Amino acid sequence: MSDSKNIVLRNVSKFYGEVLGVNRVDLDIEPGITSLVGPNGSGKSTLMNLVSGLLRPTQGTLEILGMTPSDPEQLFRQVGYCTQIDSFPKGFTGRQFIRAYLEIHGYPGKAARELTQIALERVGLVSAADRKVAGYSKGMRQRIKLAQAIAHQPQVMVLDEPLNGLDPMARAEVLGLFRELAEDGLHVLISSHILHEVDMLSDRVILISNGYIVAEGEIQGVRSEVKEQPLQIYVRCDEPGRLASAIFSRDSVTEVQIHEDGGGLHLRTKNADGFYKLMNQLVVEEGLDVEAVGPADDNVQAVYQYLVGDEGASV
Amino acid sequence: MNVAEVPSSRQVDRPQLPGGRALWIRQVLALIRLELRKNLFGRYSLAVYFLALLPVGVLTFMLMIASMFEEDALFESVTQGRMAFAMFFQTFVLRAVIFFGCIGIFTNLFRGEVLDRSLHFYMLSPVRRQVLTTGKFLAGLLLVSGLFATSVGVSYLLVHVPFGTTMAIEHLFSTTGISQLTSYLLVTVLACLGYGSVFLIVGILFRNPIVPAAVVLGWEIINFLLPPMLKKLSVIHYLKGLFPVTISEGPFAVVADPPPMIVSIFGLMLFSAFALVIANLVVRRMEIRYSDD
Numbered sequence: 001m002s003d004s005k006n007i008v009l010r011n012v013s014k015f016y017g018e019v020l021g022v023n024r025v026d027l028d029i030e031p032g033i034t035s036l037v038g039p040n041g042s043g044k045s046t047l048m049n050l051v052s053g054l055l056r057p058t059q060g061t062l063e064i065l066g067m068t069p070s071d072p073e074q075l076f077r078q079v080g081y082c083t084q085i086d087s088f089p090k091g092f093t094g095r096q097f098i099r100a101y102l103e104i105h106g107y108p109g110k111a112a113r114e115l116t117q118i119a120l121e122r123v124g125l126v127s128a129a130d131r132k133v134a135g136y137s138k139g140m141r142q143r144i145k146l147a148q149a150i151a152h153q154p155q156v157m158v159l160d161e162p163l164n165g166l167d168p169m170a171r172a173e174v175l176g177l178f179r180e181l182a183e184d185g186l187h188v189l190i191s192s193h194i195l196h197e198v199d200m201l202s203d204r205v206i207l208i209s210n211g212y213i214v215a216e217g218e219i220q221g222v223r224s225e226v227k228e229q230p231l232q233i234y235v236r237c238d239e240p241g242r243l244a245s246a247i248f249s250r251d252s253v254t255e256v257q258i259h260e261d262g263g264g265l266h267l268r269t270k271n272a273d274g275f276y277k278l279m280n281q282l283v284v285e286e287g288l289d290v291e292a293v294g295p296a297d298d299n300v301q302a303v304y305q306y307l308v309g310d311e312g313a314s315v
Numbered sequence: 316m317n318v319a320e321v322p323s324s325r326q327v328d329r330p331q332l333p334g335g336r337a338l339w340i341r342q343v344l345a346l347i348r349l350e351l352r353k354n355l356f357g358r359y360s361l362a363v364y365f366l367a368l369l370p371v372g373v374l375t376f377m378l379m380i381a382s383m384f385e386e387d388a389l390f391e392s393v394t395q396g397r398m399a400f401a402m403f404f405q406t407f408v409l410r411a412v413i414f415f416g417c418i419g420i421f422t423n424l425f426r427g428e429v430l431d432r433s434l435h436f437y438m439l440s441p442v443r444r445q446v447l448t449t450g451k452f453l454a455g456l457l458l459v460s461g462l463f464a465t466s467v468g469v470s471y472l473l474v475h476v477p478f479g480t481t482m483a484i485e486h487l488f489s490t491t492g493i494s495q496l497t498s499y500l501l502v503t504v505l506a507c508l509g510y511g512s513v514f515l516i517v518g519i520l521f522r523n524p525i526v527p528a529a530v531v532l533g534w535e536i537i538n539f540l541l542p543p544m545l546k547k548l549s550v551i552h553y554l555k556g557l558f559p560v561t562i563s564e565g566p567f568a569v570v571a572d573p574p575p576m577i578v579s580i581f582g583l584m585l586f587s588a589f590a591l592v593i594a595n596l597v598v599r600r601m602e603i604r605y606s607d608d
Contacts, residue, residue, distance in 0.1 A: 016604070054435060054603040076441035087433040089349070091356040100352075103345035104440045106338045111330035148436075 004066040006030050007051060007156065007187055012060035014046050020211040021046035025060070027216065029189065032203035033182045036191040043211040044191040045084070045160055051189065052081040052158045064156055077105070080149035081158045086141050088133040094144045095120065095129040098151050105152050119151035122177060124170075138165030146174065156187040163192050175201055231272045232296040235279070236264035238289040246282050247275070266296060339446045346442075346450025347457065354458050359423045366416045367462040370408050370470040378476060389477050393486045396474045397495065401560035404467065404499060409506055409554070410535060413463050417510035418528050420455045422518030425598065435603045445595045452515055452591060459507045467503045471496050498559035505557065509550035509583045512590035519597045539564040543571035553579040 007029040014021035022043040038044050049055040053069030067075045102112040120129045123143040142165045163171050182188050192198045207215040244256045244265055255268040269275045283290055354360050381389035390396035428434035437447055475483035486492050517527045538549045546552045556573030
């Protein structure tokens with residue numbers, strides 16, 4: 001056991017026979033929220049299962065907070081995993097389900113009851129806690145799995161599509177819970193196909209395609225590395241037509257599109273810094289009333305599509 | 316839910332847990348409780364309940380038929396009744412009821428969880444794999460032993476019913492009656508232990524346990540024909556020395572002395588320990604992969 005406080009993967013590969021799961025993955029994941037993004041079959045769940053010890057790597061090494069998956073007794077005190085699988089013991093209420101697994105951790109009755117109550121409160125399921133899990137809605141099942149994953153107060157949370165089945169309200173609340181856990185210094189590793197929310201939430205993203213990590217880091221940093229791809233910028237202003245003709249005559253803008261409502265435009269440029277300087281100049285010179293300016297493709301979806309091409313469109 | 320109003324779990328001290336053996340015992344007990352509860356309501360248990368009721372049902376049916384024709388009493392004497400029960404126990408209860416009951420429970424201890432996609436709950440718990448294997452095995456053993464011992468006990472009582480309440484009580488509480496009942500219960504528990512161990516391994520090693528279970532059944536059935544050396548490789552051989560009543564195995568049987576009681580008991584316990592070691596080795600290498608991703 002080392003002193004590392006991160007999740008560290010070194011040259012990790014996983015093959016299912018001759019089928020590639022993930023290949024030569026090197027990651028060093030710090031505390032905070034990390035999102036794993038990729039289309040179905042890209043290797044997200046394989047990577048999640050490797051980190052949580054459900055799978056063993058074909059080659060390479062993993063360390064989670066300095067522990068290896070070969071020592072479940074130590075590791076799973078610090079790891080909570082919310083799987084995609086909706087499977088619960090028959091006849092159990094939500095409360096009994098959480099409590100039974102806390103007792104397997106070794107917690108005596110009173111402590112297990114208290115931790116169960118805290119977990120249920122955190123996921124907002126106290127009122128339904130004494131109902132049978134079999135009668136829960138999809139969203140409630142998702143929350144009870146989350147409660148089970150956080151009940152023993154782990155340092156690492158692995159959440160495989162945790163937003164699936166949640167209505168917008170519950171989704172916002174659960175995202176708030178993730179932020180709270182991250183603020184507490186936990187590692188929160190999330191895979192999700194709801195890229196917009198993940199993008200807003202994440203401290204960093206890992207983009208995976210066909211079993212390979214194609215990019216990782218803060219999303220803005222990843223975006224800036226995609227140098228060959230022109231940056232998309234939107235401008236909301238009162239006279240987009242005049243602005244379009246002005247910038248076309250002076251800058252390396254490659255494409256301009258006026259918004260349908262006529263209240264702004266979308267443009268592509270390979271020189272973002274130059275464009276922003278030009279905008280300041282134009283506002284003064286042309287007397288434009290600019291409401292907002294910002295990058296339009298500085299999100300996971302856009303970056304993913306740039307990196308992996310058409311495949312990214314299905315994410 | 317309003318997350319902001321909820322107290323952060325970080326503010327609550329996580330209770331300290333004991334280490335080493337004390338923790339393992341606590342975990343095994345928790346596993347047994349959870350497994351018993353799951354098994355009591357599990358789909359695999361329905362067949363076991365049916366099997367446990369079968370001896371009682373068969374004997375009750377025979378008694379009812381006999382009572383309808385009073386001149387043809389089911390048994391002429393208590394001794395004859397006990398002999399008939401010995402035959403019934405050794406051929407039907409042991410080789411069919413307990414055998415198939417153990418298949419139902421023990422082959423599904425891990426395989427059933429994989430099919431139900433629920434094994435990850437255990438695999439993600441901070442539990443040593445040997446603790447997990449032991450807890451699940453003990454829960455299965457408690458369940459089948461409890462069910463089948465009750466079934467055997469009630470069946471043995473039923474054999475005495477035709478002789479009237481007073482006679483039945485007198486015979487049951489005689490030295491022979493209590494000794495025989497104790498022996499049958501001991502054999503039942505040891506049979507569950509032996510067959511349970513066999514099918515724990517079968518359930519872990521084979522994706523489809525039907526073929527290996529059929530091979531084991533065949534081996535146990537032809538045990539009386541096997542040479543003495545091979546007889547030792549069967550569960551039934553170690554139970555024979557504990558039967559309170561010996562019945563003939565027919566003219567073709569290869570006669571061999573059953574092992575002494577102490578060898579039978581410790582032999583089966585040792586075999587169970589060996590089965591748990593094997594199961595643990597496999598479970599430690601087990602991977603969980605439900606999704607196609």
